Amino acid sequence: MALFLLRRSIQSLGLLLLVSVIGFFILHLAPGGPLSQYMSTPGMTAEAINRVKESMGLNRPLPIQYLDWLSHLLTGDWGKSYRDGRSVLLVIGGHMGATLLLMLTAMAVAIVAGGLVGVFGAVRQRSAFDYVTSMIAMVALSIPTFWFGLVGIYFFSVQLGWLPAGGMYTIGNGSIGDIAIHLVMPVAVLALVNIAVWSRYMRTATLEVINQDFVRTARAKGLAPTLILRRHILRNALLPMITLIGLQLPGLIGGALVTETVFTWPGVGRLFLDSLGYKDYPVIMGLLMFSAILTIVGNLLADIFVAAADPRIRNQ
Template sequence: MTGFLLQKLGVNCLLLVLVSMVGFVLVHATPGGPLAQFALSPGMTSARLAEIAHGMGLDRPLWQQYLHWSARLATGDWGRSYRDQTPVLTMIWLHLGATAQLGLASLILSFPLGVALGIVAALRAGTRTEHLASLLSVVLLSLPTFWLGLVFIYVFSVRLGWFPAGNLTTPGHGAFMDHLRHLALPSLTLGLVSVPLWSSYTQAFAGDIWRQDHIRTARALGVPAWRIVVLHLLPEALLPLIPVAGVYLPTLLSGALVTETVFTWPGIGRLLLDSLQYRDYPVVMGLLVFSAALVLLCSLVAEILHHLCDPRLRG
């Protein structure tokens, strides 16, 4: 287990370095580079722009800039926003809570629905029920997140007036129920588009387990189907979903960017989009490294939990 952990840590650190290098090069390759925002300032001259570049160390070779930036990153200095000089880490922390709430709410919705849909499809293989479950998964998978969000806003906010159309809370209202009403539509949007992920994997795992000899023996002995599903099929089918959960985070982050934009939800995705539009590259790079580190960490934790929970993987 120790060797496995050290190997995974080494690979993840290498991947994080590669992601940061690619992101750093791409930022400098964009038109105007990191100085694009300063170049747009009224009255900016070439001499003043060169002075700013020298002060920020942007006139040095690119590899020296990367080493300097990564060294500061390792010490906790992630730079400051061009907009208001707020530390990048502070900005990420202030927006992380909203994304975490949205992600947790969508997971609470999508996981049970996806697992239930996958179990039903696996138990009714070759029947009309399986075809309907598969069709529902395909439909949910095909729905664009932004389109689904706009439909929900039109139906439940504009037409029915049941839920707010966006933002975290209503100005002047800090009640818990008011926050839940704002959370309902974005979490429903992100949760529904995540259902096919859980249902497809669950159907594949549960289908294989349902055809195994010990399940067939229990069914032949007259054990009730619900008892077989609850006590045997479901625990065995959920075990392989642990590493899948590590893959779920990138999907959640990419979907959250669109969802947060549609519902003006002040999370990490909205911060990234605003920073790209403003060309606030310190924040963009900070979010890139933070997201990559979070994805790799969740994937590593999922693999470790899978090894600990599955006795077949213990060496």
Template structure:
């Protein structure tokens, strides 16, 4: 296990280096000037040029990249060009809100998708199976931003049942208030995740139900329900683990669209603000943070594979 972990970490180092290299130069190629965020009425060009020199933005790109990389390796993530605060502080402040929203929606999606997909696979061409297929097609076809806007309009503006913006009401500090603010963005994310997860799990469960071991279990007198929930469910966990590992960056970086539409104060909305303001240090930090989350998610998925399926060995 230790050798496996060390090998994966060793393999991740050049990957992170490549991601940081490509991301840095792509961001630098974006149109616009981040110095304009410091511009004030009446400020002359010489003052702006001094600010550019102080920030090191007058240096060639390869020198800027090297300075940024060495600072990152030393734990100095830099300062936001627009918020004028340490980048790491901004990330740690926004991360709990993102983990709360994304983690809750992910768990709810799993709890809904697994039983629906298994029952649908056990009863092919039934009304439930056709309904789930239709739901999946609709969920995969509808843009998330449009669905989120419709949720906000119908439940907040039209019915006035739920708040549509933020995480808390002004002057209110209660758990129930946070839950009310979280309902609409959770519905949007659950709708998308269930559409993907259920279709993926159903497809894998159908292949398992046609396997020989299922026929053997039926021949020995096992009930279809027992086979479905004791054997097929266990074998469908492998693709589910893969989906969970691939979803970890979203849990860390946040759903950019959802958090922006509902003004949820998480990593997603922070990333959108950084992109529009050309806040290079903040953009790079969020990009690298997401990349590390993806590598960590794949690593955890590989470890869970060995526990779910004893045939898989970690080498």
């Protein structure tokens, strides 16, 4: 197990380094840049622009800039925002809580709802429930996330007035109940596609286990169906689902970006779009590395959990 963890950890660090290299160079080679806002300022001379460029460290070759950025990153200094000079970690940290609240709540809803739908769909294969849920899942996977968000705002906020159209809380309120009400639509929209994914995977995994010989043996012994489902089917069907949790993190991050934009949720998704518009390289790279770390760590934890549950994997 120790060798398995060491090998996976080295692979994860190598992948993280590769993501940083590709992200840094693509970002800095893109048209425009943080100096474009100064160039359009009236009275800004070329000498003044060069001074600003030098103060930002943008006058050095890209490889030198990358190595300098990486050396600071490894010491915990993620740089300072071009917009207001604040530490990148402080800027991201100020938006992190809202995104984690949205993502974790949506993931919990998706896992529970999608898992239950998938299991019942497999147990009642070819039933009306199975056909209806399969059709709904296909529709959810085919329609963009932002469309569900806009439709939800139109019906539940504009027409019915049941839920707020955006924001994380009402100005001057901010109670737990108020945040929970604002959380309903963003979580529903972000979780909808993931429920569809979870239900499809869970249904397939459960069907594969149901058709195994040990399940037939358990039925032949006269064990209760609920006992067979709990002890034999679910325990084995959940193994591939552990891996899926790690694989869903990138989708949740991308979905959160769209969802936060539609519902003006003050998370890192909104921060990312604002930073792109401002060409705030340090913040964009910080968000890229945060997303990469979250994704890679999620996959690493999934590998560890699966290896702990199945000795055949850690011995490969």
